[in-house]
Amino acid sequence: MLLKLYWILLCLTYSVKPDPEETCHNFTTLSLPDSIIGTDLEVQLLIYTRENVNCAGDLHKENTTAFKYLDVKRKTIFITHGYRPTGNPPVWLDEIVQKLLSIDDFNVILVDWNRGATTLVYHNAAAKTRKVADILKTIIDNMLSQGGSLDSIYMIGVSLGAHISGFVGKMYNGSIGRITGLDPAGPLFNGKSPEDRLHYTDAKFVDVIHSDTDGLGYKETLGHIDFYPNGGTDQPGCPRSLFSGSEYFKCDHQRSVFLYISSLNKTCDIHTFPCGDYRDYRIGKCMDCKAYAPLTCPVLGFHADKWKEYLVVKNPPVTKAFFDTASMKPFCIFHYYLDFITSNTETRRGYIRIKLVSKSGNVTESNLNRDPSTFEQNKEVSLLAMFDQEFDQILKVFVKFTTGSVIGPKYKLRVQRMRLRSTSDPHRTILCRYDFVLEENVEMDFPPVPCDNSNFFTLCCGESTTQCPV
Structure with a gap:
């Protein structure tokens, strides 16, 4: 209800009634028969601003009144979709336009090439990408002639649209401000030279999100920074069976x-972590993130361009960044380290599960490790815990240890100190628990307490600290 009220207020605030004689243009809607026959290329350039949030004009038509909305001094965001096998408009169009305009009064231009992208033959759609790029160059040249700048051009391309954005960038020798590639298409582009696909030299800043590298997306790096959610393959919440149909x-x-789109919300930032591979991130x-001072680790999405400051200072090679997400919007995951120091004389190998309960009774749970961890006497083991909720105050912590075996003896893990600390918030209180035993497959619960290093030294080492880690 509150979300609906927000959009009503946004429209009342920023929209004006269209001229009675003005035509409002809509994204092209086609159907499966069109896809079977195939479609010739026709392009609409649908412009939205805060003045006409509900009535798009088409900049690609002659003598159009749409140009009255185009202020070349503003940042212009081109959004280009990809292959459309059934002809239906992308389900995310309206949401991305509305949320961008809630941030600032941009020129938001939807590049509607549904006539051309709609076909059962993917090769035919891919073959039209350079023609779409030529059309976009025409409108950008027009903007430049009126005093616009390449630096204010921001292109967001989805699938084939990512490569279209790259082709436009090449025409300006990489001088446009930014390109964001959203799972750039892999088929027909994998293994191609930089001239035939998106590349980081196509804009001053290129960021890419890879979410289907084992299917329709492109696996290798393409940008200044390449983000790989959940390793870039199977996304949580997505069906894993053919019986789910097109999904x-x-x-x-x-x-x-x-x-x-989630990055356009103010609900939470999705923090990511530069890393060599997904497994190293997971362990x-x-x-x-202190290594990137004065910045923090890169943030996904709209605000990823802050990473440009790090590029200027360090000029690193292409950066891969990994992170995990929740299965539903807003997808944010909150990262913590869970540090264990154990006192078993014999080494124990196993898995840890942790569950947090807030004062209001909300619960969030994390399975800490895909591979078994090794617990040795008086050696600290740091595990990465990921939760889909962030609690201001934690009332209770539940912890379970298991070896993963269903037969054989049950082991105990004797814990000198367990510590829970945020990876991204240095000001958040670090919580501890001292001197307890975890029995295998038995969940233990207790209220956490702020860490007390002096207490730990006494518990762990008595009068000596030579063998006691801090």
Whole structure:
């Protein structure tokens, strides 16, 4: 209800009634018969601003009144979709336009090439991408002639649209401000030279989200920074069976778009972690964001361009950034380290599960490790815990240890200290629990307390600290 009221107020605030003689243009809607026959290329350039949030003009028509909305001094965002096998408009169009305009009064231009992208033959759609890029160059040249600048051009391309954006960037020798590629298309582009696909030299800043690298997306790096949610393959919440119909094929691929849209909300930022590969991220090897000071670790989506400041200072090679997400909007995951120091004389190997309960009774849970961890006497083990909720105050912590075995003896893990600390918020209180035993497959619960290092030294080491880690 509140969300609906927000959009009503936004429209009342920013929209004006269209001229009675003005034509409002809509994204082209086609159907499966059109896809079977195939479609010739026709392009609409639908412009939305805060003045006409509900009535798009078409900049690609001669003598159009749409140009009255185009202020070349503003930032202009081109949004270009990809292959449309059934002819239906993308489900995310309206949401991305509305949320961009809620941030600032941009020129938001939807590049509607549905006539051309709609076909059962993917090769035919891919073959039209350079022609679409030529049309976009024409409108950008027009803007430049009126005093616009390449630096204010921002192109968001989805699937084939990502490569179209790259082709436009090449025409200006990489001088446009930014390109965001949302799961750039892989088929027919994998293995191609930089001239035939999106490349980081196509704009001053290129960021890419890869969400379906084992299917419809492009696997290798393409931008200054390449984000790989959940490793870039199977996205949580997406069906894993062919019996799910079309969602099985498109859900992972589309997730890149919904992750980007989520970054336009003020609900939470999706923090990511530069890392060599997904496994190293999962075991917590790449969580030190202090290395990127004065910045923090890169943020996904609209605000990813803050990473440009790091590029200027360090000029690193192409950066891969990994992160995990929740299965539903707003997709944010909150990262913590869970540090264990144990006292078993014999090494124990196993898995940890942790559950947090807030004062209001909300619950969030994390399975900490896909591979078993090794617990050795008086050695600290740091595990990466990921929760889909962030609690201001934690009332209770539940912890379970298991070896994963259903037969054989049950083991105990003797814990000298367990510590829970945020990876991204240095001001958040670090919570501890001291001197307890975890029995295998038995969940233990207790209220956490702020860490007390002096107490830990006494518990762990008595009068000596030579063998006691801090």
